[in-house]
Amino acid sequence: MRKYFLTGLLILVPLAITLWVLHAIISTMDQSLLLLPPQWRPQELFGFQVLGFGAVLTVLIIFLTGLLAQNFIGNYVVRVWEGLLNRIPIVNSIYSSVKQVSDTLFSSSGNAFRKAVLIEYPRQGSWSIGFLTGVPGGDVVNHLKGDYVSVYVPTTPNPTSGFFLMVPKADAIELNMSVDEALKYIVSMGVVAPEHQPPK
Template identity: 75%
Template sequence: MRKYFITGLLILVPLAITLWVLHLVIGTMDQSLLLVPEKWQPRTLIGYDIPGLGTILTVLIIFLTGLLTNNLVGNYVVRLWERVLHRIPVVSSLYGSVKQVSDTLFSSSGNAFRKAVLLPYPHQGSWTIGFLTGVPGGDVKNHLVGDFVSIYVPTTPNPTSGFFLMMERSKVIELDMSVDTALKYIVSMGVVAPGQSPAKQ
């Protein structure tokens, strides 16, 4: 009975978590329907909501935004809009920081999270996996003697939170491992080793 119970857990838990995440994401993206006039919303037209319709609308908005801004007129409008935002005190600092991070993470020419590394953390003799995010900049690099790199160390099993470290490059070992593989290794708490599939009962 214990074996069957564990086998059932191994099958249902990943499925349940996947469905929960999808429900959360789709539910959040469905909020974009609030942009549509009430008389055109599904609840008004047919009497009930259609799950996922807002997700399709969100994807279309993102695609059209990219299409419209990928020309001279669109670029001019974006630059004009950003100049307006930069003149608003609180919005300026918030928007600037978020844009800089998003440009670094999502730009095809960026190097963020492109390399998995092995580093001693949280103390000597203990090792963990992190991701190179660049090199220290600004006034920070003026106070660091030597060749340093910036590293993001995700927590387990939730990699969306973690720690930002600056370490000497000589103490960091670059891994012959893709970022996706390293993330799977971290999320599984080391159960799913690189190059292996989850064990079957």
């Protein structure tokens, strides 16, 4: 009975967590319906709340925004809007920082998180998996001797937080695994290990 119980648990727990996350995302996106006039909301049109209608509306708005930004007029409006935001003192620093990060992460020509590496962190004898994000820049280069690389070390089980490190290039061991495999390895706290690959 214990074996059957654990088997059922291993099947249902990931499914339940997945459904819970999807429900949380869809419910959050449904809040976008508040942007519609009251008479256009599903409660008024159909007499009941339509789960997921806000998610469809959000995806549609994002798609239309990207579509409009690709033409000349839309591109001009985006530039004017960004220029306006850059003139607001506090908003300027927040928006520009977030935009630089998002452009790097989501750009098809970007090189963020392209390689998984193994570094000795947080102390000698302990190893962590990190991701190459580039090379140090700015005034930092003037204070580093030798070749250094920028590495992001995510935390477990939440990889959206982590540590930004600049380590000697020779100390960053490139791993023969994809970024997706490395993320699964980190999120699962080492439980879901990638298949053994021969060294490069």
